[in-house]
Amino acid sequence: MAEAKLTKLELQIMDALWNGGASSIREIQESFPEKSRPAYTTIQTTVYRLEAKKAVRRVKKISNAHIFEPVVAREVARHRLLDEILSFFGGRALPMMAQLAEAGKLTRDDIRELEKTIDKRDRERTHERASTTSEPRDRSEPAKRRAGERVGESEGASPRAAPRVSAANEPRERSEPAKRRASERVGEPEGRSPLDKKEKMR
Numbered sequence: 001m002a003e004a005k006l007t008k009l010e011l012q013i014m015d016a017l018w019n020g021g022a023s024s025i026r027e028i029q030e031s032f033p034e035k036s037r038p039a040y041t042t043i044q045t046t047v048y049r050l051e052a053k054k055a056v057r058r059v060k061k062i063s064n065a066h067i068f069e070p071v072v073a074r075e076v077a078r079h080r081l082l083d084e085i086l087s088f089f090g091g092r093a094l095p096m097m098a099q100l101a102e103a104g105k106l107t108r109d110d111i112r113e114l115e116k117t118i119d120k121r122d123r124e125r126t127h128e129r130a131s132t133t134s135e136p137r138d139r140s141e142p143a144k145r146r147a148g149e150r151v152g153e154s155e156g157a158s159p160r161a162a163p164r165v166s167a168a169n170e171p172r173e174r175s176e177p178a179k180r181r182a183s184e185r186v187g188e189p190e191g192r193s194p195l196d197k198k199e200k201m202r
Contacts, residue, residue: 005084006055006077009038009046014055014070014077022059022069 006014016031017023023031029043038046047068050056056068089095100106 006050006053006081007046009042010050010055011077011081013043013046013050014072014074017056017068017070018074022067024062024065024067026065028068 012032013028016028020027020031025040025044025047028047029037029040032038047056051058051068055070055072057071058066059069060067086093086096089099097106
């Protein structure tokens with residue numbers, strides 16, 4: 001990109017190339033309004049100067065005519081020009097806008113459009129910041145293990161989920177004396193029936 005400042009005519013030639021694409025010197029000259037059209041040699045000299053500044057370059061040759069295209073993008077040139085203009089106002093936009101308003105170059109409609117542009121830029125910046133801070137973060141392995149333990153997600157059944165059977169709940173086999181005592185309590189001694197007991201009482 002050319003570091004040197006561009007003159008008014010150089011900017012007009014660049015604008016012709018930005019709008020019309022790669023062009024010959026004759027085509028650039030014919031893009032100017034007829035009443036204010038510079039001479040062919042003036043356009044030629046200026047184009048060669050832009051080539052030396054690395055703002056344009058030759059891409060091909062058709063017959064005896066060289067075809068030139070812009071190297072510097074329109075937006076880049078505009079930003080450079082804006083910085084140069086702001087430098088006259090101490091780098092601040094307000095004094096420049098006040099000067100434009102005093103000269104009748106800035107209307108209320110222009111200001112409303114500027115407000116819309118500023119609002120749009122602020123929304124885009126807010127969206128960019130929100131998308132940057134809301135990116136999901138991958139959990140580390142220890143954090144994943146802890147999360148798995150909390151919800152009981154382990155291989156097979158969870159040790160906490162397995163029921164514990166205590167010795168008190170296990171059925172116990174009765175001993176022989178206990179069996180006899182139980183039978184006597186219900187009136188059924190081992191080997192005797194209730195009829196045998198009645199016969200003995202007689």
